Amino acid sequence: MTADIAVSHVSRSFGAHKVLDDVSLTVAPGELLALLGPSGSGKTTLLRLIAGLDQPDSGRITIGDIDASSRKPKERGVGFVFQHYALFRHMSVFENIAFPLRVRKAGKTEIRARVVELLRLIQLEALAKRYPSQLSGGQRQRVALARALASQPRVLLLDEPFGALDAVVRRDLRRWLHHLHREMNITTIFVTHDQEEAFELADRVVIMQQGRISQQGTPMDIYRQPANIFVHEFLGESNRIACHVVDLKVRADAGYFLGQTDGADGAATAFVRPHQIAVRPSASGPWRVAQIASSGTHARLTLAWQETRLESGMTADALLAAGLAVGTPVDIAFTGGAVFREGGAPSALQNQPEEKSVSDIGRTQLSVL
Amino acid sequence: MVRILLITTALLVMVLFLVLPLLTVFIQALSAGFGAYVAAIVDPNVTAAIGLTLLIAAIAVPANLVFGIVASWCIARFRFPGRSVLLTLIDLPFSISPVVAGLLEVLLFGLNGLLGPFLAAHGVQIIFALPGMVLATIFVTFPFVAREVIPLAQEQGNDEEEAAVTLGASGLQIFWRVSLPKIRWGLFYGVLLCNARAMGEFGAVSVVSGKVFGSTDTLPLAVESLYESYEIQAAFAAASLLALLALATLVLKAALEWWHRDEIAASRPRTSARPQKAA
Numbered sequence: 253m254t255a256d257i258a259v260s261h262v263s264r265s266f267g268a269h270k271v272l273d274d275v276s277l278t279v280a281p282g283e284l285l286a287l288l289g290p291s292g293s294g295k296t297t298l299l300r301l302i303a304g305l306d307q308p309d310s311g312r313i314t315i316g317d318i319d320a321s322s323r324k325p326k327e328r329g330v331g332f333v334f335q336h337y338a339l340f341r342h343m344s345v346f347e348n349i350a351f352p353l354r355v356r357k358a359g360k361t362e363i364r365a366r367v368v369e370l371l372r373l374i375q376l377e378a379l380a381k382r383y384p385s386q387l388s389g390g391q392r393q394r395v396a397l398a399r400a401l402a403s404q405p406r407v408l409l410l411d412e413p414f415g416a417l418d419a420v421v422r423r424d425l426r427r428w429l430h431h432l433h434r435e436m437n438i439t440t441i442f443v444t445h446d447q448e449e450a451f452e453l454a455d456r457v458v459i460m461q462q463g464r465i466s467q468q469g470t471p472m473d474i475y476r477q478p479a480n481i482f483v484h485e486f487l488g489e490s491n492r493i494a495c496h497v498v499d500l501k502v503r504a505d506a507g508y509f510l511g512q513t514d515g516a517d518g519a520a521t522a523f524v525r526p527h528q529i530a531v532r533p534s535a536s537g538p539w540r541v542a543q544i545a546s547s548g549t550h551a552r553l554t555l556a557w558q559e560t561r562l563e564s565g566m567t568a569d570a571l572l573a574a575g576l577a578v579g580t581p582v583d584i585a586f587t588g589g590a591v592f593r594e595g596g597a598p599s600a601l602q603n604q605p606e607e608k609s610v611s612d613i614g615r616t617q618l619s620v621l
Numbered sequence: 622m623v624r625i626l627l628i629t630t631a632l633l634v635m636v637l638f639l640v641l642p643l644l645t646v647f648i649q650a651l652s653a654g655f656g657a658y659v660a661a662i663v664d665p666n667v668t669a670a671i672g673l674t675l676l677i678a679a680i681a682v683p684a685n686l687v688f689g690i691v692a693s694w695c696i697a698r699f700r701f702p703g704r705s706v707l708l709t710l711i712d713l714p715f716s717i718s719p720v721v722a723g724l725l726e727v728l729l730f731g732l733n734g735l736l737g738p739f740l741a742a743h744g745v746q747i748i749f750a751l752p753g754m755v756l757a758t759i760f761v762t763f764p765f766v767a768r769e770v771i772p773l774a775q776e777q778g779n780d781e782e783e784a785a786v787t788l789g790a791s792g793l794q795i796f797w798r799v800s801l802p803k804i805r806w807g808l809f810y811g812v813l814l815c816n817a818r819a820m821g822e823f824g825a826v827s828v829v830s831g832k833v834f835g836s837t838d839t840l841p842l843a844v845e846s847l848y849e850s851y852e853i854q855a856a857f858a859a860a861s862l863l864a865l866l867a868l869a870t871l872v873l874k875a876a877l878e879w880w881h882r883d884e885i886a887a888s889r890p891r892t893s894a895r896p897q898k899a900a
Contacts, residue, residue, distance in 0.1 A: 303785075338784035341777075342802045351788055354798075381642045400788075403788065
């Protein structure tokens with residue numbers, strides 16, 4: 253399988269600020285790839301370089317089998333959807349979509365047929381004569397997409413495609429885009445700072461940090477095995493627990509037992525997500541529910557033991573079923589997590605009770621369920 | 622109560638300072654009857670002044686149109702050293718007295734001026750001739766188009782041009798299909814104002830024209846010449862043409878705004894669609 257887009261050793265600086273630092277990346281034909289990262293991580297700059305809106309200081313970009321670095325944007329076969337759509341405000345929806353065909357001097361009947369086809373695709377046939385200012389955000393987004401697709405580009409690039417939309421429209425458009433990608437199978441890269449969006453849509457996610465690629469892989473791989481602390485924290489909240497590893501056993505510096513892990517002994521930091529802490533009522537404690545915050549379907553529990561506080565999460569139903577309330581004495585078990593050591597690769601935290609009594613294992617599993 | 626008082630005051634001021642003077646112009650112009658009015662206008666000296674005024678406007682307005690487009694394009698698109706200086710310089714003709722502007726030109730191009738001897742040696746006469754009057758008019762009307770278009774171009778930014786690039790448009794196609802159309806209403810207002818001022822300019826042109834009645838007199842200068850030679854009715858007849866020009870400009874602007882109201886509404890900046898800028 254040849255790559256549709258290959259970025260090799262690309263760097264770009266603006267003044268003294270290095271926005272992209274030796275970035276290499278390949279995208280397979282038909283792949284839907286997400287560039288995920290916080291603002292300022294260089295993801296939009298990378299997208300603009302691929303589109304030809306900017307030139308790399310060093311490195312090479314190929315699209316298909318042509319070296320794009322020397323090509324003008326129009327010769328790259330790239331469709332680009334801008335964050336704020338950048339529709340032509342003085343043109344109707346029809347003329348916006350027809351633009352790439354008109355500048356290529358396509359015939360009148362051909363233009364008409366193609367635009368009508370695209371209008372049907374974006375389900376806006378009725379609004380062909382409207383101007384962009386007369387459309388809603390979601391409609392503008394779809395027009396921008398149709399315009400980018402009109403000249404049948406080889407790759408589609410989307411810059412924060414849902415960034416400027418409200419939550420409901422966002423969700424609908426996300427599903428629609430997913431469906432569209434399945435149907436057209438066009439190689440697509442989209443930039444986002446929203447982890448949920450990236451994981452739901454993309455075949456593969458590339459996480460960027462300060463101009464470098466932190467990690468890339470399928471959403472599942474990245475979620476299960478974050479390569480470093482940055483990725484782990486970027487993917488969602490965690491309890492950050494200072495700990496020590498001795499004989500594969502992990503014990504928090506505060507004194508409680510976490511579980512088992514592979515790898516070397518020594519000081520480490522364990523990251524445990526809220527849902528990776530199982531909680532069950534236990535008359536003997538030693539933990540205690542200090543606080544419960546409910547957001548409807550989910551509840552967040554603050555657990556206290558001496559000076560230590562941990563955050564645990566569960567569904568509201570599970571909370572009711574377990575009969576947990578503020579002040580309930582509880583026992584906890586760590587069902588997963590990641591252990592990071594200074595300079596080393598992370599290892600998974602495994603749930604192994606310290607004393608392996610049969611009844612303990614049984615109870616832990618029950619609480620996990 | 623306060624409202625009524627304020628509205629009445631505003632109306633009174635408007636009638637006193639705008640409507641009454643305008644009416645006076647026409648009353649005076651027609652004071653000797655319609656025949657005399659027409660006779661005053663078809664006087665060869667006056668028709669020559671009308672022709673000269675039209676000619677100067679026909680040169681100065683397109684020149685400033687081109688300049689306005691180029692300046693707005695540069696300022697909105699590029700960051701270059703001297704950008705803010707250029708922005709300030711564009712306002713210079715507004716802040717300088719037109720008479721001073723005319724004098725500057727005499728100092729530059731006049732016989733005793735900086736470039737005068739060189740030009741005279743090559744048989745080029747600028748001061749007291751058409752070129753000087755055109756230059757003075759261009760100078761004075763310099764900011765009108767640029768001032769309308771630059772803020773518009775700055776606010777609209779460069780997004781649509783970038784989109785056009787990714788959609789395969791060439792530089793020329795982008796200019797004709799995107800950049801120019803999106804500022805066309807600003808351009809249009811600028812040209813209207815520029816034209817009205819070019820035809821009505823007095824101070825700067827008066828300094829460089831030499832005021833040879835029937836030869837280097839524009840319409841506003843002709844009004845003064847006639848008035849000073851006590852031909853009051855003829856002076857007001859000529860003045861009424863300038864007043865009509867002002868009215869026609871206003872009517873044209875209002876009419877075009879009304880005809881194209883949908884398009885103008887559509888081409889307004891879409892502030893609501895631009896929330897905070899993310900990365």
